[in-house]
Amino acid sequence: MKQILVVDDEVRIAELCRDYLERAGYQVTLAYNGADALSLARTRHPDLIVLDLGLPHMDGLEVTRAVRTQSNVPIVMLTARVEESDKLVGLELGADDYLTKPFSPRELVARVRAVFRRIDLGPARADVIRAADVTLDVPRMQAKVGRRLVALTSTEFELLAMMMRQPGRVFTRGQLLDAVRGEQGESFDRAIDAHVKNLRRKLEPDPRNPRYVLTVYGVGYKFVDA
Amino acid sequence: MKQILVVDDEVRIAELCRDYLERAGYQVTLAYNGADALSLARTRHPDLIVLDLGLPHMDGLEVTRAVRTQSNVPIVMLTARVEESDKLVGLELGADDYLTKPFSPRELVARVRAVFRRIDLGPARADVIRAADVTLDVPRMQAKVGRRLVALTSTEFELLAMMMRQPGRVFTRGQLLDAVRGEQGESFDRAIDAHVKNLRRKLEPDPRNPRYVLTVYGVGYKFVDA
DNA sequence: ATCAATCGTGAACAGATTGTGAAGTGGATG
DNA sequence: CATCCACTTCACAATCTGTTCACGATTGAT
Numbered sequence: 001m002k003q004i005l006v007v008d009d010e011v012r013i014a015e016l017c018r019d020y021l022e023r024a025g026y027q028v029t030l031a032y033n034g035a036d037a038l039s040l041a042r043t044r045h046p047d048l049i050v051l052d053l054g055l056p057h058m059d060g061l062e063v064t065r066a067v068r069t070q071s072n073v074p075i076v077m078l079t080a081r082v083e084e085s086d087k088l089v090g091l092e093l094g095a096d097d098y099l100t101k102p103f104s105p106r107e108l109v110a111r112v113r114a115v116f117r118r119i120d121l122g123p124a125r126a127d128v129i130r131a132a133d134v135t136l137d138v139p140r141m142q143a144k145v146g147r148r149l150v151a152l153t154s155t156e157f158e159l160l161a162m163m164m165r166q167p168g169r170v171f172t173r174g175q176l177l178d179a180v181r182g183e184q185g186e187s188f189d190r191a192i193d194a195h196v197k198n199l200r201r202k203l204e205p206d207p208r209n210p211r212y213v214l215t216v217y218g219v220g221y222k223f224v225d226a
Numbered sequence: 227m228k229q230i231l232v233v234d235d236e237v238r239i240a241e242l243c244r245d246y247l248e249r250a251g252y253q254v255t256l257a258y259n260g261a262d263a264l265s266l267a268r269t270r271h272p273d274l275i276v277l278d279l280g281l282p283h284m285d286g287l288e289v290t291r292a293v294r295t296q297s298n299v300p301i302v303m304l305t306a307r308v309e310e311s312d313k314l315v316g317l318e319l320g321a322d323d324y325l326t327k328p329f330s331p332r333e334l335v336a337r338v339r340a341v342f343r344r345i346d347l348g349p350a351r352a353d354v355i356r357a358a359d360v361t362l363d364v365p366r367m368q369a370k371v372g373r374r375l376v377a378l379t380s381t382e383f384e385l386l387a388m389m390m391r392q393p394g395r396v397f398t399r400g401q402l403l404d405a406v407r408g409e410q411g412e413s414f415d416r417a418i419d420a421h422v423k424n425l426r427r428k429l430e431p432d433p434r435n436p437r438y439v440l441t442v443y444g445v446g447y448k449f450v451d452a
Numbered sequence: 453a454t455c456a457a458t459c460g461t462g463a464a465c466a467g468a469t470t471g472t473g474a475a476g477t478g479g480a481t482g
Numbered sequence: 483c484a485t486c487c488a489c490t491t492c493a494c495a496a497t498c499t500g501t502t503c504a505c506g507a508t509t510g511a512t
Contacts, residue, residue: 454511456512466499466502471495474493476490476492
């Protein structure tokens with residue numbers, strides 16, 4: 001279920017938004033000031049933020065900037081001001097849509113749905129991971145080595161994606177297992193070895209002398225960097 | 227042509243609205259009390275309702291509630307009161323916009339246009355979707371495989387359309403369910419399997435070896451790409 | 453150079469995921 | 483009110499994947 005963070009200092013409005021969004025099937029968290037909004041954005045990793053521009057102390061634009069330094073989460077802005085310049089600034093900072101108060105909660109829901117639609121099935125934004133001749137197309141769950149298409153299982157794909165997001169960084173088997181299994185049941189570390197074996201068989205030209213997925217003796221694995 | 231129902235007990239105001247809205251190209255019906263408004267809303271199925279809150283006998287909010295039990299028609303509210311709480315109540319009940327008396331008829335027209343624009347914009351999507359030998363004529367709800375016409379149910383059509391809009395992208399059963407059921411009631415993921423089975427039976431030459439709708443083990447389904 | 457620890461690998465197993473026909477449900481239609 | 487059709491749910495079989503195991507190969511330290 002999608003999680004939405006609603007930020008507005010006017011409690012009634014915030015709760016109104018929450019009610020409508022929850023009825024539309026979203027999970028909603030509320031924040032009444034910029035500082036809370038930031039910490040919630042960091043800890044809860046919402047899928048979308050509904051943000052009032054006219055917050056006390058910390059302005060909505062500041063919040064936007066701060067959030068943007070850390071994530072690409074879509075933002076729908078609310079504002080009482082109607083000046084065109086605000087719109088431009090807001091959109092430049094990465095707002096995905098814009099509503100002027102007073103607005104109808106139904107329209108808010110419609111906008112939120114539209115944003116999710118654009119993101120979920122829109123012209124897939126750059127959700128591609130590249131490193132050293134290997135390309136991962138995340139929404140398509142497709143891997144390419146050079147021009148050669150490689151079919152991977154979802155676990156193999158997750159594993160490879162995790163390592164490729166930070167090429168050169170060494171991951172322990174425990175970290176890799178957590179990424180794959182959502183840190184649930186405990187399994188043997190050697191399970192990772194098996195996946196690495198299969199990965200290498202599928203994407204290395206010579207699985208005996210790996211070029212991409214390298215072993216770091218006594219620690220774990222890493223994707224080659226540079 | 228769009229039809230609009232204007233509800234106001236003050237005859238002069240109602241007629242003023244009618245004149246302006248008709249000049250703007252809409253077809254207008256008038257009602258001077260809540261009861262008439264309700265029955266007209268039921269029989270004429272207007273595309274939008276302009277509703278005065280300060281009606282005698284049956285309050286505008288009551289009318290709104292009653293209308294909402296039956297339809298989702300957009301409502302633009304008029305009111306003499308300017309209190310913020312009224313605004314909120316109105317919006318809570320599902321008004322799409324709000325005007326305070328006295329208002330300029332020109333502004334009313336502008337708001338009405340804006341509401342229609344927001345609605346019509348909708349999920350602007352292509353009328354025809356093509357991918358890999360399959361063609362969907364969306365407005366006609368017609369599917370073709372090569373030259374062969376295939377009859378699909380609306381759910382099957384929606385499902386196929388969702389996947390074909392982004393060939394190759396993998397969709398989870400949850401995403402597909404949302405697209406089909408408007409992310410309302412929860413149903414079993416396996417319902418999607420059943421639809422996929424029926425889809426394949428109808429459009430695959432050999433349903434046991436699908437060419438178009440492919441399974442991605444552990445994730446969901448995708449329409450073949452390229 | 454030797455040795456204990458670590459890693460690679462193939463095969464076998466267990467468990468989860470999917471395909472499918474049939475039965476059940478609900479709303480639309482006449 | 484009866485019928486039909488689409489959608490959902492259920493149960494079981496078929497399939498695929500992830501994990502484990504055992505053993506040989508490799509590594510790094512003494």
